[in-house]
Amino acid sequence: MTPSELSAQLLTIVDGALERRGESTLTVGIDDVPLERPKNRDHGDWASNIAMKLAKPLGTNPRALAEELAEGIRAIDGVAAVDVAGPGFINVTLDAAAAGALAKTIVETGDSFGTGDLYLGVKINLEFVSANPTGPIHLGGVRWAAVGDSLARIFQAEGGDVTREYYFNDHGGQIDRFARSLLASYLGEPTPEDGYGGQYIHDIAARVVAAFPDDLAVVARDDQQEIFRSYGVDLMFGDIKKSLHDFGVDFDVYFHENNLHESGAVEKAVNRLRELGHIFEADGAVWFRSTEFGDDKDRVVIKSDGEAGYVSGDLAYYLNKRERGFERNFIMLGADHHGYVKRLMAMTAAFDDEPYVNLEVLIGQMVNLLKDGTPQRMSKRAGTVVVLEDLVEAVGVDAARYALVRSSSDSQLDIDLDLLTKRTNDNPVYYVQYAHARTRSVARNAAASGVDRSAFDAALLTDPTESTLLGVLAEYPRIVRQAAELREPHRVARYAEELAGTYHRWYDSCRVTPLGDEPVTDLHRTRLWLNDATGQVLRNALGLLGVSAPERM
Template sequence: MTPEELSAAITSALTASVDAGELAVPAEALPKEVRVERPKNREHGDWATNIALQLAKPAGVPPRKIAEVLTARLAEIPGVSRVEIAGPGFLNITVDAAAAGELAKAIVEAGTAFGSNTAMAGTRINLEFVSANPTGPIHLGGTRWAAVGDSLARIFQSQGADVTREYYFNDHGIQIDRFARSLLASAKGEPAPEDGYGGDYITEIADAVTAAHPDILAAADPQEEFRSHGVELMFAAIKESLHEFGVDFDVYFHENSLFEDGAVEKLLEQLKGLGHLYAKDGAWWLKSTAFGDDKDRVVIKSDGHAAYIAGDIAYFKNKRDRGFDLCIYMLGADHHGYVARLKAAADALGDDADRVEVLIGQMVNLVKDGVPLRMSKRAGTVVTMEDLVDVVGTDAARYSLARFSSDSNIDIDLDVLTKRSNENPVFYVQYAHARTCAVARNAAATGVERTAFDAAALTHATESELLAVLGQYPGVLAQAAAYREPHRVARHLEVIAGAYHRWYDVCRVTPLGDEPVTDVNRTRLWLNDATSQVLANGLGLLGVTAPERM
């Protein structure tokens, strides 16, 4: 019995008691699902719920009265062996070993599908992340979004959503001009412009462009030539870095296309016609305060050039025109203002602001020998994706960046991530998976096969614990999708790994010496393989490999 199955059973029991007149709970107060949790003290049962306390006020009766009614009904549910009322009305529930143990077989039979569902089926999501300017290698902030964004896309897909991974290619604006001037200066052997870009990569790209176009410095507009060829080379390098990091995008959208095809101009005229733009100080402003923003935003500057928000509005409209139900933007720590302005833009267009979600990621710091790393040898200014991967590898990089809530600053200790010990969280989880594979190999060598299954044989306390955390995995995935928090998956994999290691220490799958193979051994192999499957499924959602040997 999984937590979801128990939750559904309690929900049904609650509805039945209301229908029978045993409880007078208003329909609007009845929950769609009842939350169950593992009690801190296992003597209090396998699962606990505080639903009686939640419903006491709307029902107008003491919580223990509700708990007493539910206790009688829950005791009749197959697989529930004991229900006790604690304190003011908490319900502590114990399930019998057979009901709990059936989960091991169900997981193995479900395979890679275990944990997935169709809750988000029919929802088309445009998930935009990384979108680093093509003016340099991907820095740690972009690397964090690559790990988190790709993991979130995989989690959404596990819940049935149709996800498009999109990269917004910022090839319009002054940063590209600075990049072009920096390349030109390098080709001429001059210092980088004061507002330009430095680092060995600028020299590398300038040399590559010059080698491919020997006469470029004699061109009518060499800066424009370096802009065109340099951006192409830089973006190719970014795409290659992301691919090696296990991240590939479905769409690479060019910002410049919004201006070239007149989409920005057309949209601004539409907003003027709707009365949502006004002229002031020689500029055009969006009345964004009328739609919940903290201030109105300039969309056409006094020099006649479009402000960033002009492209942002046209880009959102483009996404909606492509049929996306939900547009999620994953932006850096300096983009807090985008939350209100993008929602205001959606409202101004007559769309639903809830179609827009903006997730803000915080800073990442690398620490080596207790000292923060501040600069990349190649980039010259920031630590890059390549710097991190070169030291710890893709698996450790992706896992470590995905295991923290993205709205918190994090310090990544390189000394810890290179250790082959339990201190290293990715090693801890991967080693647990490798250990499940080793147990399976040993079982095959000693004739232990999954030819029999006796769920009631899984009675050891560590087996109960392991089954419980495996059963929580689908709920964790659902929460990770709902709250946009892939770190929930990583943290739960660590819980599973810990429960598995404790079980491994005291429960044998293979018999000792001349002991005969029994159904207990065979049933434990099911549990071992179920753990292996869940760890592999979870690591796969994080874009991390599940090694069979370490």
């Protein structure tokens, strides 16, 4: 019996209790009937606090309501025992057959096990990385590449219609500085004081020279800079795309900021806010009255010289996303952008949308690379910062992605390069991948010993380690849903580590293949189902993280 099946039956029992009381105003849905694994397995397989949640609105004693619901649960096929604890917790113990049936369900469900409907049919725009096309992606952007792509996969697992979007910032002063840096490299001049340094500047400058069909030396300096701007930005962005692709991250949309200013989108957004009464003029400039919606100060949309203010792009871009039909919009920003949240939420409210629903901003903290306990600060490519390629070269794509995702993105992260190159259980990605490889090795050995999945008797799975393993497997759909609700992919990684450890302990206690001349029994066949179910869930979890599940290690 799966947790969802038990929840559905518990919901029916709850509905019966409401009907007996003549309660018609209180609506209870499947999400209101929580089931959790008790921390102490002696308390049973599942626990629910539904009686404590409903007691107050029903005006009844929570323990008495729990006892009433427990009577109904005891009548469910596959329930071995139900106890009421404390102020009204309901603890449910399944019989071995009901608990063990999950193994067959997982294998038969395959890649779809753990998927849900939290965002079924919801159009989601997930904007992440969006590094300026002026240099390689630094570690902060790399973290968002791993976290953002994993979050997209998790939203998709919950039914979301997800668009991965990269905001290509090709409008503004940083592009001028990039072009001047390339030109300086070509001319053999020092890097401009506010320019960009690093070997990549020299490499791109040389590629621009090679790609330009004419002799750059005879072109006027201003024209040379424009050539380096045009060719250089395209080359740099091509390198960024390739780096991300090699990292397992591809975007559905590359949105150019310049388009907002050239297409009239800014003017359209300003007019919409003017119609809503949120635009005013002062000191020759056009202002957005964002303080009405919780911002610290009103924002200049059009400066007195006619140039667009910084917030103008945000207004136009958000309106563009909403007009493209995206109901939920996510923007992932670095720690230094924390101050943007208020103005973005003010903008959302001004367009008559709901802050933190139609738009959410996720803030990620910094990443440090440690080697021999010492932070790594320099890159042979970028000169001043460590970039994506440095991390991948040091530990590989799988280890890099896993390390960046396994911790909450709102906390600073230290990555130990020495640890991530070890092929030991101290290395978390190795630990999880090895567990999957072991499930495949067990399956191969089983086949060689004549053990197949031709029979399944869940009642035979009575070893305590089997009960524990089944319990962890049953948690997977809830973990995926929770990761989607809280926007925290690291929950999937930590779950995978827990599952790997539980599987290794089961492997040490229970044999899938017979010893010596022992005959193959249904217990061996049933344990093969459990082994393969574990491998399936490990594959599904690693897939959500964009990490491979090796067949052999």
